Amino acid sequence: MSTKDSAPRTAFDLTEHPHKRYNPLTGEWLLVSPHRTKRPWQGQVEDAPPETRPRYDPDCYLCPGNTRASGEVNPQYAHTFVFTNDFAALLPDTPPGTYAPHPLLRAEAESGTCRVLCFSPRHDLTLAEMDTPAIARVIAAWQEQMREVGARPDIGYVQVFENKGAMMGASNPHPHGQLWATRTLPREVEKEDAAQHAYLEAHKSCLLCDYAALELERGERVVYANAHFAVVVPFWALWPFETLLVSRAHVGGLRDLDADAVRALADALRQITVRYDNLFRTSFPYSMGFHQTPTDGGVYPHWHLHAHFYPPLLRSATVRKFMVGYEMLATPQRDITAEQAAARLRGLSDVHYRQGQI
Numbered sequence: 001m002s003t004k005d006s007a008p009r010t011a012f013d014l015t016e017h018p019h020k021r022y023n024p025l026t027g028e029w030l031l032v033s034p035h036r037t038k039r040p041w042q043g044q045v046e047d048a049p050p051e052t053r054p055r056y057d058p059d060c061y062l063c064p065g066n067t068r069a070s071g072e073v074n075p076q077y078a079h080t081f082v083f084t085n086d087f088a089a090l091l092p093d094t095p096p097g098t099y100a101p102h103p104l105l106r107a108e109a110e111s112g113t114c115r116v117l118c119f120s121p122r123h124d125l126t127l128a129e130m131d132t133p134a135i136a137r138v139i140a141a142w143q144e145q146m147r148e149v150g151a152r153p154d155i156g157y158v159q160v161f162e163n164k165g166a167m168m169g170a171s172n173p174h175p176h177g178q179l180w181a182t183r184t185l186p187r188e189v190e191k192e193d194a195a196q197h198a199y200l201e202a203h204k205s206c207l208l209c210d211y212a213a214l215e216l217e218r219g220e221r222v223v224y225a226n227a228h229f230a231v232v233v234p235f236w237a238l239w240p241f242e243t244l245l246v247s248r249a250h251v252g253g254l255r256d257l258d259a260d261a262v263r264a265l266a267d268a269l270r271q272i273t274v275r276y277d278n279l280f281r282t283s284f285p286y287s288m289g290f291h292q293t294p295t296d297g298g299v300y301p302h303w304h305l306h307a308h309f310y311p312p313l314l315r316s317a318t319v320r321k322f323m324v325g326y327e328m329l330a331t332p333q334r335d336i337t338a339e340q341a342a343a344r345l346r347g348l349s350d351v352h353y354r355q356g357q358i
């Protein structure tokens with residue numbers, strides 16, 4: 001008998017053994033390798049070189065009063081400002097049409113619009129450095145856009161998102177987000193639509209209502225919660241410090257939030273973005289976006305409002321995770337577990353590290 005055969009077998013343990021975790025929102029799996037992070041945290045947390053930006057930048061195309069590439073002049077806006085992207089990826093007047101000369105060669109016309117939403121007239125701020133009432137005004141602007149763009153007969157889905165930081169390819173540090181509105185459902189939304197629909201059919205309850213309740217009960221992956229929203233590192237998180245911001249009540253979209261819920265969402269957004277900045281004492285890069293009820297006139301009882309934060313940083317302000325090699329060709333993989341990431345984020349102060357330094 002070989003020593004291998006006689007080795008004592010230990011029970012499968014999520015904190016010890018490599019395993020796959022299932023993402024019920026997309027139906028996809030990821031590989032988790034917790035044995036690679038058995039060592040306690042030893043990484044130094046060095047401050048990134050202090051980034052000082054002016055409150056106003058005469059060369060910024062998003063600052064109030066400045067002229068954009070299109071020749072249009074931004075108003076002297078006081079809070080938020082929305083305009084149609086001067087280099088939009090989608091255009092409203094695209095004619096409908098299909099191209100299918102062969103079943104293996106398929107294309108469909110896609111129409112829509114792309115808008116830019118400035119969060120603040122201040123060039124030097126980010127969501128993390130704005131106060132809760134200012135963030136609530138950003139949410140109100142998102143709601144207004146959802147009502148206006150979502151009501152258009154040619155629009156089936158409005159993707160609200162923010163791409164923050166040069167590491168994420170953001171071209172301008174001025175705090176802003178975008179709305180891309182399309183006739184059809186985007187790929188990620190289509191996957192989540194199918195998964196939420198199937199779950200409601202099978203369980204007669206909502207996937208994310210059940211998931212939010214489960215995480216709040218277990219606590220180990222919760223970063224922050226208030227009366228209306230919870231921020232968790234989802235069990236199936238793929239990026240090292242990925243979070244899911246989820247409504248505790250069954251709400252389909254941003255349009256459906258009342259004033260109380262808007263304030264609570266502003267609080268939750270401040271809580272998570274401040275903790276992100278505090279984690280590596282840097283302006284934390286990420287892509288974040290809301291997933292919500294399509295606006296194509298369909299009935300969507302299975303849709304539950306939530307936002308995903310996908311940050312690339314792994315160990316410091318400069319060491320990022322890459323989705324390459326095995327991850328690009330086979331299955332995404334992570335080392336630090338969702339539970340470890342949640343504990344680190346939960347343990348951070350909700351006072352921004354630069355407060356008092358600015």
Ligand SMILES: [Zn+2]
Pocket residue numbers: 056057060061062063064122123174
């Ligand atoms: Zn600016």
Ligand SMILES: [Zn+2]
Pocket residue numbers: 206207208209210249250251303304
């Ligand atoms: Zn729900």
Ligand SMILES: [Zn+2]
Pocket residue numbers: 025192291306308
């Ligand atoms: Zn989603």
